[in-house]
Amino acid sequence: MALKLYKPEVFQGSLKSRNYFEGWYFKQVSGNGEQVYSFIPGISLTKDDPHAFIQVINGITGITHYIQYDIKQFSWNKKWFEVKIGSSVFSDEGIQLDINSDGIQVSGQIDFSGNVHYPSGLFSPGIMGWYSFVPFMECKHAVVSVSHQLNGSLRINESHVDFNLGKGYIEKDWGTSFPKAWLWLQCNTFIHSNASLMISVADIPWLGSYFLGLIAFLYVDGRFFLFNTYGKSTIQNLEKEGNNIHVELMSRQYTLIVDVKKNLTGVLKAPKLGSMSRHIKESVDSEVSVCLLDKSGDIVFKDEGHHAGLEEMDAIFGYLKKQI
Numbered sequence: 310m311a312l313k314l315y316k317p318e319v320f321q322g323s324l325k326s327r328n329y330f331e332g333w334y335f336k337q338v339s340g341n342g343e344q345v346y347s348f349i350p351g352i353s354l355t356k357d358d359p360h361a362f363i364q365v366i367n368g369i370t371g372i373t374h375y376i377q378y379d380i381k382q383f384s385w386n387k388k389w390f391e392v393k394i395g396s397s398v399f400s401d402e403g404i405q406l407d408i409n410s411d412g413i414q415v416s417g418q419i420d421f422s423g424n425v426h427y428p429s430g431l432f433s434p435g436i437m438g439w440y441s442f443v444p445f446m447e448c449k450h451a452v453v454s455v456s457h458q459l460n461g462s463l464r465i466n467e468s469h470v471d472f473n474l475g476k477g478y479i480e481k482d483w484g485t486s487f488p489k490a491w492l493w494l495q496c497n498t499f500i501h502s503n504a505s506l507m508i509s510v511a512d513i514p515w516l517g518s519y520f521l522g523l524i525a526f527l528y529v530d531g532r533f534f535l536f537n538t539y540g541k542s543t544i545q546n547l548e549k550e551g552n553n554i555h556v557e558l559m560s561r562q563y564t565l566i567v568d569v570k571k572n573l574t575g576v577l578k579a580p581k582l583g584s585m586s587r588h589i590k591e592s593v594d595s596e597v598s599v600c601l602l603d604k605s606g607d608i609v610f611k612d613e614g615h616h617a618g619l620e621e622m623d624a625i626f627g628y629l630k631k632q633i
Contacts, residue, residue: 314442317435317451318401320385320392321483322354329354330580331483333392335404336593337419337459338368338498338616340474345369345593345616346465348406349577350392350399352383353585361394362585364577365413368593368616371575374413375585390453401453401479406463419461419472425505427452427526428533436524438539447486447514453479455528456497456505478505478618486581487589488512490624492547492554494569496597496617497528504529504612506599508536508556508567510544512628521628525558527565527601529610534601536560549626554619563601563609570596571619592619 313321322331332351339345345368352361361383365374378395385392391400396407403420427436434441435451459475478497488511497505505528513522523544525536536542536558545557545564554569574592578585595617601610 315429315434316390317437317441317449318390318453318479318481319387321449322352324352324354324359324380324383326354326583327356328485328583329483330485330583330585331481332580333399333453333479333481335399336368336478336495336618337472338476339470339472340459342498342616343369344470344472346463346470347593347618348399348404350394350397352380353580353583354380355583358584362578363394363397363408365408365415366575366577366591366593368575369573371573371592371594373575373577374410375578376408376410376413403461413466415463415465417461417463419459419463419477421454421457421477422460424457425455425528427455428535436526436537438524438537440539446484448482448484448488448511450509450524451481452507452526453481455507455526456503480507484580485583487579487587488514490622490628491620492556492622492625493620494554494556494567494595494597494617495619496595496599496614498616499599499612499614502529502610502612504599504610504614506567506597506614506617508558510547510625512625523558525565527599527610529601534560534563534565534609536563536565547626549621549623554621563603566600566602568598569617569619571621572596574619589620589622592617595619 349364361378408415459472491511508525552571556567574590579587
C-alpha cells in the first residue's frame with residue numbers, strides 16, 4: 310500500500326474491487342500541430358459488467374471511440390507504471406498500440422523522452438497533496454508527466470500519423486465516480502514557451518457535505534507555480550459566456566489569469582459508481598491565453614496555447630458563484 314501511495318501512477322486498485330474505476334489519459338500533439346489524439350486506457354469494475362477499455366478521441370475532428378475488452382485482458386506491473394490492455398501497452402516511457410475495432414484501427418509505437426514530473430515529497434505524494442492520505446474519497450487524481458517529447462508514428466485507419474518532435478502529457482484518475490460538476494483544463498503546447506498548464510476545479514463530497522476543490526499548476530522552463538486548496542489558494546473568479554471561460558486563481562505569491570476559447574468537442578464516457586455510464590463533452594483543440602502576475606502586479610509569464618484539453622459542466626459555474 311505504501312508503494313502505491315508514493316507511486317500514484319501505478320495501478321491503485323484490485324480486480325476484486327466493485328463500483329471502482331481507474332483510467333490514464335495520454336495526450337499526443339504532433340510536431341506540426343496538425344494531429345491531436347488522446348488515448349484513455351482503463352478499467353470499469355461493476356457487478357454486472359466488469360471490463361477494461363481504451364477510449365480514443367481525435368482532437369481535430371472530435372470523433373471518439375470506446376473499445377471494450379474482457380477484464381482478463383487487463384494486466385499491470387506492480388513495481389512501475391505499465392498497464393496492458395489486449396495487445397496495447399501504456400507506460401510513462403511510451404505507448405504501443407494494437408487496436409482493431411469497428412470504425413477504428415490503430416497500430417504503432419510512440420516513445421516518450423524528457424518527461425517532466427510533478428513535484429512530490431513525504432507529506433505530498435503528488436498533486437493531491439495531503440489529500441492523498443485521505444481514504445474513501447470519491448475520486449483521486451495524479452499527474453504522471455507534465456510534458457514530454459514524442460518520437461514515433463501511428464497507423465490510424467488508413468492514415469500514417471507522424472508524432473516525431475511532438476508533445477505529450479499523461480494524467481490519471483481512480484475511485485468510484487467523477488464529481489457531480491467540474492472544470493478541467495490542460496495545455497502544454499504554447500506558442501512562445503516551454504510551458505504546461507493544468508487546472509481542475511470540482512465539488513468534492515466531504516463528511517456529508519461538499520467543498521470546492523482546486524488543484525492547478527503552471528510549469529515554465531523548470532519552475533512550478535502551484536495553486537491548490539490545501540495550499541490555501543483561492544478562486545477569485547470563474548465565469549462562462551458562450552464558448553469563453555475566464556479563470557482567476559490566487560496563491561500567496563501569484564495570481565494566475567486564464568482565458569479559454571472552447572472549440573470542437575467529442576463525447577467520452579465517464580464513471581459513476583465504477584460504471585462508465587456518464588457521457589461528457591471534451592475538447593482537445595481549445596485555445597488558452599495565460600498570464601501570471603506577482604504580488605506587485607508585474608508579469609512573470611504571458612503566452613497563448615493551442616490544442617488545449619477542456620471539460621466543463623455548467624453546474625460548476627453556478628456552484629462557484631455561491632462560494633466566491
